Amino acid sequence: MDELDQSTLGTHEGARYWFNRRDNPGAVMSGVLWILTLYSDVVILYVGITGGWSIINAPFYFLVSFMALISQLKTMFTNPGAVPRHAQPLIRASESGIPETICGRCDAYKPPRSHHCRICNRCIVRMDHHCPWMNNCIGANNQKHFILFLLYTIIECVYSLSLILYNFTHGVTYANSTASAMVIALLVIALATLLFVSTMMYNQIYAIVTGIGTIDRMRKRGPKGNFAPVPWVDVFGVDPWPMYLLPTDVKYRDFHRVMGYKVATWEIAPTPVPPIPDEAKPASGPNVV
Template sequence: MLYADYVVIEWMVLPSFTDSLWGAFHVLAFNSVLFLAFLAHLRAMITDPGIVPMHKNNELTKVRVLPMSDDDYSDESDTDVFLKKPSFVGEDWSLCTKCESFRPPRAHHCRICRRCIRKMDHHCPWVNNCVGEFNQKHFLQFIFYVGILSAYAIGLIITSWVYHDHYGVTGAKGPYGERAQHTKVIHTICLTIESALFGLFVLAVACDQLQAIFNEETVVESVVRRGAGRIRRRPAKSKYELLREVCGPGHWSLWVLPCTSLTAERDFVHFPIDLKNMNV
């Protein structure tokens, strides 16, 4: 994105809008979107995606995991796991034998983070973090701004060549000759390819994310459902309500600002020090 910022300003905007306020406008607008993209990326990277905390009590409870088949009750097929069960764990919570913790509904284990993540969608190498309940909003904002930057850059490329001045700074008959125009052509090709690739990629990711939100089913849940041969259930909530769950209860115009997080409003998973274990 820094390369795109350099090409847009130095080779597209300034040579084409030297004596116009449109040059300052495009520079300010493009860099504002770029700043929001970096901020959204930072928030998606450092925000807790919804890691299910592990209980630190030293007292252990022996849990027996029964075999899958009802007609097999041999001791060899049983699995003994030593876990700690806090008193608030409900019947709809599941047991993760990998990180040895109880997790709320729709939480899944990430093999890279080695922890269970609430409403885990996938582990994204772009942000070096899982995309889960608390940072999916920032991930959506990041791909949204990258898409805007890609479309904006292509629009400025077209505009700069429409108003290209052969006697200007980057013109063949300008002060720097044909070398400047050839350099602009090379930057144009590189930026067009970069913008097209990033734009198409984030468009595909955005469609995938919105489909997961509107279907009320993460990528992990979709894979599990298809593997079990089950039919996807129809969401009981409207699309607007589902978006509010991801982006927050504020006005929809505030959903594009990477300034707030859902963690403080929904973080009900905690382990008080004085919790007592209960037998499973």
């Protein structure tokens, strides 16, 4: 269908706000992520109040937790780099001998290192993978936000595990059985999360250093392909480095170079008006009756 769907939420080209409505399990997993994060906040606060550790730990932990959740939302609601329908290859790419690829599903130009996501139903620039926990693809435009989510989640896990380990090594007991059970559950959640999230962080660092994303590694596309390290500014933008720690929109110095395409535009030239012969022109002047 040529006309774009103009509904408000979606991953199609006409959507006003990016949101994946096609992956119901992804929406559930995103909800589970929030529940686990908020549960850890409750444990830190409850044990701090009941005397298991100092309540002064709570403000810092809440701040890190807040940054993790905001980064998760930013990852979920940011267009990861969907290629528009009328994208065209860059002249510099053509001159460099980079082959032009047409996506068999989109029937449109697919820039280098782009992949078609069957869930989002779009080609995504520098797509790493589709993450159900984010309910979105991880691509050029939201990789920064995803890395920040991983970073803040790792800090959460390490901090909570440090509190638990300190109490264990110093023989600190908890106020009641409820606090003990909550801490044991937090221990299991933090260990499992730290292992999983650290693996994901390694994958992201590897993708930046080598230019080979998760999908390419799974398809066993090695360094012989069209791969190169991803410049730091292509991930975090050109903002001052303190902004790297905030899930703000990424600003590129050269948007078209990062995306690998330009958008075709057409201008309708005015229709030329043929000159009127002199004999066909109406007479004018004071003697005309």
